[in-house]
Amino acid sequence: MQRKPLIVSGLALLGAVGATPALSADLTISCGAVGAELELCEQGVEAWENETGHEVEIVSTPNSSTERLSLYQQILSARSGDIDVLQIDVVWPGLLANHLLDLHKTLGEDAAAGHFEAIVANNTVDGRLVAMPWFTDAGVLYYRKDLLEQYGFAPPETWQQLTDIAAEIQAAERDAGNDKMWGYVFQGRAYEGLTCNALEWVASQGGGTIVDADGEITIDNANAAAALDLAAGWIGEIAPQGALNYTEEEARGIFQSGNAVFMRNWPYAWSLAQSEDSEVAGKVGVIKLPHGADGTGAAASGGENQSAAALGGWNLAVSKYSENPELAAELVAFLTGEAEQKRRAIEAAYNPTITSLYADEAVLEAVPFFGTLYDTFTNAVARPSAVTGDNYGRVSNAFFNAAHGVLSGDQSGADAVAELDSELSRIKRRRW
Secondary structure (H helix, E strand, O other): OOOOOEEOOOOHHHHHOOOHHHHOOOEEEEOOOOHHHHHHHHHHHHHHHHHHOOOEEEEEOOOOHHHHHHHHHHHHHOOOOOOOEEEEEOOOHHHHHHHEOOHHHHHOOOOOOOEOHHHHHHOEEOOEEOOEEEEEEEOEEEEEHHHHHHOOOOOOOEHHHHHHHHHHHHHHHHHOOOOOOEEEEOOOOOOHHHHHHHHHHHHOOOOOOOEOOOOOEOOOOHHHHHHHHHHHOOEOOOEOHHHHHOOHHHHHHHHHOOOEEEEEEOOOHHHHHOOOOOOOOOOEEEEOOOEOOOOOOOOOOOOOOOOOOEEEEEEEEEEOOOOOHHHHHHHHHHHOOHHHHHHHHHHHOOEOOEHHHHHOHHHHHHOOHHHHOHHHHHOOEOOOHHHHHHHHHHHHHHHHHHHHHHHOOOOOHHHHHHHHHHHHHHHHOOOO
16 A cells, blocks of 8 residues: 655644544654655554554654754644654654653563663653664765775775865866766755764864763864864865755765765665665765874774764654553554564664664675674764753754854854854853
8 A cells, every 4th residue: 555644844733633634543653754764664654554453644744853853842842642653863852751651651661672772771861761762873974986996095084085085086087077076975954964964073073072971061172163164175175065955865866876976974875875776886885984183083092093973863752642652652662673673774774773683694784884883883972962951952053053154154163163152151051
């Protein structure tokens, strides 16, 4: 059966999810906006429907995580039970916890056994398990193996090496007739995705993590400023001007069409890059992101160079206002279970949150870098959502707007981090 998700956006959500299609189902779920993510959700939901006999309506929400959070906050603040199961970002449990069901009470104390402990801890607020881990993420670097081999380069280890290699191959390819070739594409729009990219640049070059684990604001430093300035130098040189408005999918479109040497993205892009309609199938490598040149980085110790991959990933939660909370929790348990996570990993390279699947032969055959980059996924750098609590949304907005200002050429890195420090201090006041 061809499922047609109920598509809603903005304030229309509060009215739309109460429409007749949603009321005919036993449950509603928001679990993906477009493309493969939505398709995988539809398939998982259909499998649960066939197994249980229940009906589920899928609500399609905005692709932008920033817009989706705003939407969730509106509907939950209204205490609406129109969406039973919500897909929530790894940085949202603290923001939304008061509106979410304690899954320990419905699924048992061992509900999250076998999942990455760090993610379970992230999803546990005041002793309440407010979301089940569904898939995890960390930023990775995709590169054209064929082009690097053709021009005699090894994959870059530092950001400066990436910059230089991208520039040289871009120029050579354009001289050879490919005037659409770019050196590097990434997520440069002013949204949460830029927070992830810019955190990686800053943290991997000794600039800290915006706000440290003790709640101290650390962004105003020379390394952070230099990291942003380096990235600004990419725009119009090795990255298109349009990158200032790229999300994950725009970047993937450029890379997958064969018109970029490097791409920063999440692991999901792997299976799409290898698909039959991909111009780069069989030509792509995946490695950890670059780092600073002098052994600097968020995790640097003993003088070692350290890359920094932003921790991403999504979880499934049950609204406290659901009319069928136990049934909704059963759907969550099914979708986040081992069989479903294995299917999603093999079919679309979504990182499991269940540790044992990283040793599964079928999973590693489908996505080899799950094995080689295991440490990247388990040691990813978290955004400062836990320490800033309810203020995280404002912190992230301030950070990605500052980074976007530097990328756009509106101000220098030094000016941006100084102003950002003042803005974050106003948000914090005495404490977060």
